[in-house]
Amino acid sequence: MPASQEVFVDVENHDAGLDLCFGRGLTDGLPVILPTPERVAAMLSATARRPGDVLGVVAGRAEGISVEQASVCAVMAGCLPEYFPVVLATWEAIFEPAFNAGAVLGSSGSTAITAVVSGPYAAAIGMNAGHNLFGPGNRANATIGRAIRLGVRNALGYVTGGLDGSAFGNQARYTAHFAESTPPTGWLPLNQRLGYPPEATTVTVAVTDAPRQMTHIRSGSPENILRMLAAAMRDPTHCAAGRESTYIVAIGPEHAQILIDAGLTQGEICRSLAVRSRISPEELSRGGVPLNSDRGILGDHSAVPLGEDGCFPTTAPERIILVTAGGTGAGWSQIIYGYAPAYVTSAITKEIIAP
Amino acid sequence: MTIRLLLPFDERRLRQAGAPQVGVQGETAAVNLPHNAVLGLIVNGKTKADVLLEAVARNLKQRAVIADYFMHSKKPSDSISDSQRDALVDRADLVISGVGDCGGCTALSTSDAIRCLMKGVPAFVIATTKFAFLVKAADREYGVAGLARLFVEHPVWSRSDAWLEAEAARLTDRIVAGVSVAGQCEPFVSADVEATIPDALADLREGMSADGYDMTSVMDEGRLTISVTKRPGAGEACLIPQEQFERLVSGMLANKGMALAPEALRVTYPGA
Numbered sequence: 001m002p003a004s005q006e007v008f009v010d011v012e013n014h015d016a017g018l019d020l021c022f023g024r025g026l027t028d029g030l031p032v033i034l035p036t037p038e039r040v041a042a043m044l045s046a047t048a049r050r051p052g053d054v055l056g057v058v059a060g061r062a063e064g065i066s067v068e069q070a071s072v073c074a075v076m077a078g079c080l081p082e083y084f085p086v087v088l089a090t091w092e093a094i095f096e097p098a099f100n101a102g103a104v105l106g107s108s109g110s111t112a113i114t115a116v117v118s119g120p121y122a123a124a125i126g127m128n129a130g131h132n133l134f135g136p137g138n139r140a141n142a143t144i145g146r147a148i149r150l151g152v153r154n155a156l157g158y159v160t161g162g163l164d165g166s167a168f169g170n171q172a173r174y175t176a177h178f179a180e181s182t183p184p185t186g187w188l189p190l191n192q193r194l195g196y197p198p199e200a201t202t203v204t205v206a207v208t209d210a211p212r213q214m215t216h217i218r219s220g221s222p223e224n225i226l227r228m229l230a231a232a233m234r235d236p237t238h239c240a241a242g243r244e245s246t247y248i249v250a251i252g253p254e255h256a257q258i259l260i261d262a263g264l265t266q267g268e269i270c271r272s273l274a275v276r277s278r279i280s281p282e283e284l285s286r287g288g289v290p291l292n293s294d295r296g297i298l299g300d301h302s303a304v305p306l307g308e309d310g311c312f313p314t315t316a317p318e319r320i321i322l323v324t325a326g327g328t329g330a331g332w333s334q335i336i337y338g339y340a341p342a343y344v345t346s347a348i349t350k351e352i353i354a355p
Numbered sequence: 356m357t358i359r360l361l362l363p364f365d366e367r368r369l370r371q372a373g374a375p376q377v378g379v380q381g382e383t384a385a386v387n388l389p390h391n392a393v394l395g396l397i398v399n400g401k402t403k404a405d406v407l408l409e410a411v412a413r414n415l416k417q418r419a420v421i422a423d424y425f426m427h428s429k430k431p432s433d434s435i436s437d438s439q440r441d442a443l444v445d446r447a448d449l450v451i452s453g454v455g456d457c458g459g460c461t462a463l464s465t466s467d468a469i470r471c472l473m474k475g476v477p478a479f480v481i482a483t484t485k486f487a488f489l490v491k492a493a494d495r496e497y498g499v500a501g502l503a504r505l506f507v508e509h510p511v512w513s514r515s516d517a518w519l520e521a522e523a524a525r526l527t528d529r530i531v532a533g534v535s536v537a538g539q540c541e542p543f544v545s546a547d548v549e550a551t552i553p554d555a556l557a558d559l560r561e562g563m564s565a566d567g568y569d570m571t572s573v574m575d576e577g578r579l580t581i582s583v584t585k586r587p588g589a590g591e592a593c594l595i596p597q598e599q600f601e602r603l604v605s606g607m608l609a610n611k612g613m614a615l616a617p618e619a620l621r622v623t624y625p626g627a
Contacts, residue, residue, distance in 0.1 A: 060434025103432035108458035165458025
């Protein structure tokens with residue numbers, strides 16, 4: 001932000017404050033909670049970190065975000081103070097070098113920052129892991145992700161006309177935080193599969209597209225569920241196909257039960273999806289993807305080598321973030337496509353430090 | 356009742372934490388090179404960026420602007436590290452970074468160039484016209500004076516060798532217009548300034564037109580040439596003296612943040 005921007009501003013009334021926020025481009029287009037010093041102080045009370053601590057600076061750039069800036073954005077987003085530890089842990093993930101914020105946040109490819117919270121703190125602050133978890137209605141889900149997006153805009157400068165080159169954008173760029181539901185017996189939650197103790201809560205943050213719904217209602221077959229998921233993952237019209245990308249696979253309750261009844265572990269499912277989603281140059285070509293003379297994907301993110309099976313890896317077992325989520329229904333799951341190959345960006349997990 | 360707001364601008368603390376801070380941004384650049392200058396190319400891995408940049412380097416060498424060049428290749432999604440930057444600026448007298456042709460890679464190519472500039476090495480960034488707005492945004496973020504921006508038509512990856520050679524020749528001319536060897540500094544006007552000059556002078560052009568005079572502006576090798584021509588029947592009493600006109604143009608551009616060196620402005624005036 002330019003040096004001339006003042007930190008404290010006095011306004012006549014609430015409407016004038018909103019007008020100021022809209023006028024200065026500080027919102028995502030929706031009204032915000034006015035960030036009074038009192039509200040910011042209450043937000044900061046949820047962490048032991050000092051307001052002036054810098055959570056990180058984007059590699060290769062001049063901009064970063066302080067704890068205080070993050071708290072201001074959290075207030076504006078509508079967060080309660082108890083949400084703030086999730087916000088802070090998300091920022092720490094974004095500034096990890098492997099996340100590569102400098103490359104992905106301003107991409108013309110309309111990248112969203114999607115995060116799944118796993119562990120007991122998610123339920124403690126009321127995050128939604130069930131019905132309509134990607135939709136409206138839950139304050140924690142809606143405002144935590146929004147706090148991040150407001151920070152990306154206001155502190156890091158990724159706004160249209162600024163550093164944000166997003167050609168289309170998508171709805172997940174408003175907010176995209178959700179919680180993992182408790183897996184069926186026999187499966188482990190994500191935090192424990194990543195090596196954290198059951199009492200720890202983690203946030204896993206990835207650069208993604210918006211969620212896409214998978215429909216599988218009638219057959220009850222685990223084989224068909226895996227085929228369906230893999231078929232969606234290797235969709236050649238998405239830039240993730242054949243590029244060893246990260247995927248978030250949110251398995252709905254019915255599908256989870258079918259898979260677990262078949263004796264499949266989560267690790268087996270990830271390995272199966274990684275194999276089944278491999279895609280040949282010919283299949284990419286049939287989907288309209290241009291190839292170069294060596295049958296590689298024509299383009300600048302095509303460094304993933306062709307395997308001995310004559311196929312490109314769409315993902316890898318360790319790059320599939322498999323979680324259980326969603327409400328009961330006819331039989332739905334969701335896939336969230338990653339944005340770019342492993343050498344560009346990776347999902348990052350951080351432990352949430354509860355107050 | 357007055358409400359006090361705490362806004363999310365906190366650069367004082369970021370500055371204290373070591374984020375880079377630099378001086379006031381300028382819109383003009385003048386590059387002074389020593390004899391036997393070495394050019395460092397930061398090639399960002401986009402398809403045919405290496406071809407275009409190396410062609411520019413060869414041209415500059417042929418025209419004796421530089422004695423030699425070297426290439427630092429990276430992935431489009433990477434920034435150069437601090438140690439890579441230090442190695443580059445130790446060896447190079449001039450840096451050219453590019454070619455930005457997407458959102459992420461344009462911002463990174465720009466910041467790579469700026470980080471070299473901040474170490475005292477003159478730097479150019481090359482991007483495609485579609486992403487010129489991101490070059491400006493990244494430049495504005497740093498607020499560094501002196502980054503020269505050059506633009507080529509989008510895209511680069513699909514272009515023929517002939518097109519690339521022609522663009523390299525054009526870019527070379529632009530760079531040569533902005534550099535001088537061993538102290539003969541030439542004025543240089545960056546491409547985005549060039550694009551906004553007609554707008555900045557619109558009021559003057561309309562005023563001249565109302566008095567019966569046509570005014571055109573052309574950029575050539577970093578210099579702005581303004582031609583004023585009299586239409587039939589125009590009254591000579593309406594025409595201000597050339598010296599006054601030149602001061603007026605310079606003042607209008609300066610007010611728009613586009614101050615030109617005196618040598619960068621040429622005026623062709625009726626009766627001159």
